[in-house]
Amino acid sequence: MALNLVDWLFPRFCLSCGKIGTYLCDNCRFLVRPLVFQICPICQQPSFNGKTHKHCYQKESLNGLISIFPYRGIIKKAIIKLKYRFVTDLADDLISLIKVNLNLRLLPQGFVLIPVPLHPHRFNWRGFNQSALLAQKISERIGCGIDNDLLKRIKNTLPQVALKGDQRQINLESSFTVNKHHLNSKKIFKKPLVLIDDVWTTGATLKTAAKVLKESGFKNVWGLTICR
DSSP: OOOHHHHHSSSBOTTTTOOOOSSOHHHHHHOOOOOOOOETTTOOOOGGGGGGOOOOTTTTSSSSSEEEEOHHHHHHHHHHHHSSSSSSSSSHHHHHHHHHHHOOOOOTTTTTEEEEEOOOOHHHHSSSSSHHHHHEEEOOOHHOOOOOSSSEOOOOOOOOOOOOOOHHHHHTOOOEEEGGGSSOOOOGGGOOOEEEEOOOOSOHHHHHHHHHHHHHTTTEEEEEEOOO
8 A cells, every 4th residue: 555655646657758657668668779789998999798808908907898778868867867866766677677688698607796885975965875776686686696895985086977087087096995804715806796887988987996806806807887
């Protein structure tokens, strides 16, 4: 009864056509298409299966990057609504599309999802971390591991959306650290890590986070974003 009342007071509308009942109706879901190619996270040129080009790779680089959708249309609207309008129940509709369009064979076997963390001040203001929310739901759907505590954000940076080019990288300097309590067992270093975030623009966030993880001893670190 409570759920029906909430739906009646705050009905869901399709972000594309406006049909009532869901954020992503069946007809509009059918129109969503995944990206046709992956890119090297360093030079951002097309790359086979998203792997970092050998001539681009350095020891602190991401080993690869997988992005699922182009950042446009209904998916763009969904990400913005989730991230800035705090519509967390939208995540379920997004995850159903992600599960259908994510090719797990492109990611390293036995990977652990690492959500890009928010600074505590940002988390307290927003009330949730969209990357952690998406990671949790992906983990539940596909049965992969997840670690919400390995990576910490220690610098309350400016929102990346307000910055351009090199400003994004400068803004993120010294913003992440690794939770040392997680490094007691050597087994953890054998697991491939997949950093998850909502959108890849310049890649500054994932590159900075990957650098911190690599410096701590992790060898295989990939990026996964919903959009690019």
